[in-house]
Amino acid sequence: MSIQQSLLDKNDRLAERNRGFFRAKKLLVLNVLxxxxxxxxxxxxxxxxxxxxxxxxxxxxxDLATDNDAARLRQAxxxxxxxxxxxVCHLEADMVARAAGQIxxxxxxxxxxxxxxxxxxxxxxxxxxxxRVVLLSVTEGEDKPLKYPPxxxxxxxxVVTKGDLSAATGFDRAQALANLNxxxxxxxxxxxxxxxxQGMDAWLAFLIEQHAARAH
Amino acid sequence: MSIQQSLLDKNDRLAERNRGFFRAKKLLVLNVLxxxxxxxxxxxxxxxxxxxxxxxxxxxxxDLATDNDAARLRQAxxxxxxxxxxxVCHLEADMVARAAGQIxxxxxxxxxxxxxxxxxxxxxxxxxxxxRVVLLSVTEGEDKPLKYPPxxxxxxxxVVTKGDLSAATGFDRAQALANLNxxxxxxxxxxxxxxxxQGMDAWLAFLIEQHAARAH
Numbered sequence: 001m002s003i004q005q006s007l008l009d010k011n012d013r014l015a016e017r018n019r020g021f022f023r024a025k026k027l028l029v030l031n032v033l034x035x036x037x038x039x040x041x042x043x044x045x046x047x048x049x050x051x052x053x054x055x056x057x058x059x060x061x062x063d064l065a066t067d068n069d070a071a072r073l074r075q076a077x078x079x080x081x082x083x084x085x086x087x088v089c090h091l092e093a094d095m096v097a098r099a100a101g102q103i104x105x106x107x108x109x110x111x112x113x114x115x116x117x118x119x120x121x122x123x124x125x126x127x128x129x130x131x132r133v134v135l136l137s138v139t140e141g142e143d144k145p146l147k148y149p150p151x152x153x154x155x156x157x158x159v160v161t162k163g164d165l166s167a168a169t170g171f172d173r174a175q176a177l178a179n180l181n182x183x184x185x186x187x188x189x190x191x192x193x194x195x196x197x198q199g200m201d202a203w204l205a206f207l208i209e210q211h212a213a214r215a216h
Numbered sequence: 217m218s219i220q221q222s223l224l225d226k227n228d229r230l231a232e233r234n235r236g237f238f239r240a241k242k243l244l245v246l247n248v249l250x251x252x253x254x255x256x257x258x259x260x261x262x263x264x265x266x267x268x269x270x271x272x273x274x275x276x277x278x279d280l281a282t283d284n285d286a287a288r289l290r291q292a293x294x295x296x297x298x299x300x301x302x303x304v305c306h307l308e309a310d311m312v313a314r315a316a317g318q319i320x321x322x323x324x325x326x327x328x329x330x331x332x333x334x335x336x337x338x339x340x341x342x343x344x345x346x347x348r349v350v351l352l353s354v355t356e357g358e359d360k361p362l363k364y365p366p367x368x369x370x371x372x373x374x375v376v377t378k379g380d381l382s383a384a385t386g387f388d389r390a391q392a393l394a395n396l397n398x399x400x401x402x403x404x405x406x407x408x409x410x411x412x413x414q415g416m417d418a419w420l421a422f423l424i425e426q427h428a429a430r431a432h
Binding site: 036089139140146148168 | 366
């Protein structure tokens with residue numbers, strides 16, 4: 001067995017431990033993944049704000065450096081724990097377990113893990129999430145699912161973000177959806193703009209439904 | 217010595233061999249790096265087209281999957297070799313050496329290596345390039361240099377791309393330049409739009425000057 005494989009096996013066991021712990025706490029846990037700059041933080045912030053009074057979100061944020069994203073979320077009144085990875089290109093299950101230990105999970109309904117901005121490495125690391133949510137911003141181009149298949153194939157949810165910039169970027173929606181369908185054929189797809197709010201309702205309803213299915 | 221360190225040391229030696237080989241061939245070699253969807257391929261294509269009759273470009277393209285980018289460049293009449301990395305998140309020096317062996321380098325002035333779209337892992341792998349060129353598209357946000365310091369710190373050139381979308385995205389140019397200056401204070405900065413051509417002249421003049429400095 002290669003060393004890389006052995007590290008992945010260890011991560012997978014710790015991820016299952018996380019999964020069991022989160023299940024006992026009746027949490028819905030999302031692993032949110034994308035390129036740098038696809039709009040993960042804004043998307044998470046708008047989601048938390050829109051669900052206020054319905055579902056309580058907490059966020060674990062992974063970044064190589066800076067706590068900019070954590071600070072943005074904290075300013076919006078969202079409980080957040082920062083993981084600084086240094087040069088590590090992804091989050092691992094044990095980092096998430098330690099960060100989750102700093103949150104009062106009995107006061108939380110949905111735990112959102114904002115992964116390091118990277119469409120490659122985080123695909124290989126299970127964190128114990130219920131759903132992998134991969135973002136594709138319209139500014140990145142329609143071909144990304146084809147070029148980063150492990151990431152898009154592993155996602156249960158795909159969210160096309162920054163929809164308000166579709167016209168300015170010449171985004172080919174039909175082509176993007178065809179590419180998503182080819183790689184992530186099993187994934188639920190949402191198209192939205194966190195900035196304008198367009199398309200957010202369907203996403204919020206989905207989260208409420210997913211949480212309800214786990215909460216009883 | 218850790219295994220990771222030993223692999224990096226091996227890569228560094230092979231990168232120096234590439235560097236010597238490329239120098240003997242009087243090539244200017246660029247390692248072009250960015251997030252997925254920052255516009256690397258369009259930027260390289262427009263650069264090659266604008267330099268036609270002045271400098272001859274060839275391109276080595278790295279991608280996890282698909283040869284879409286290589287096909288786009290080939291259609292534009294640019295010599296191109298594709299490296300398909302599978303699940304590997306970066307190019308390594310030996311991959312580049314093998315790919316370069318498929319190009320008639322005596323007919324080439326500038327060898328452009330389009331790395332895998334990833335702001336983390338490729339930073340650790342020297343390929344034997346003369347210049348690291350990191351792209352930051354205005355759609356990604358001003359904070360990326362602060363959030364991915366190893367990549368931006370290691371670059372000799374930073375190119376702010378997709379300038380035609382600045383207004384639509386609300387890009388804060390002054391903040392972006394301040395962040396670049398903080399992390400990549402030694403880097404030459406260009407601001408341009410490959411789509412409209414705005415700002416390309418300064419970049420092209422820089423390449424001609426850099427090539428001339430190596431060609432005699």
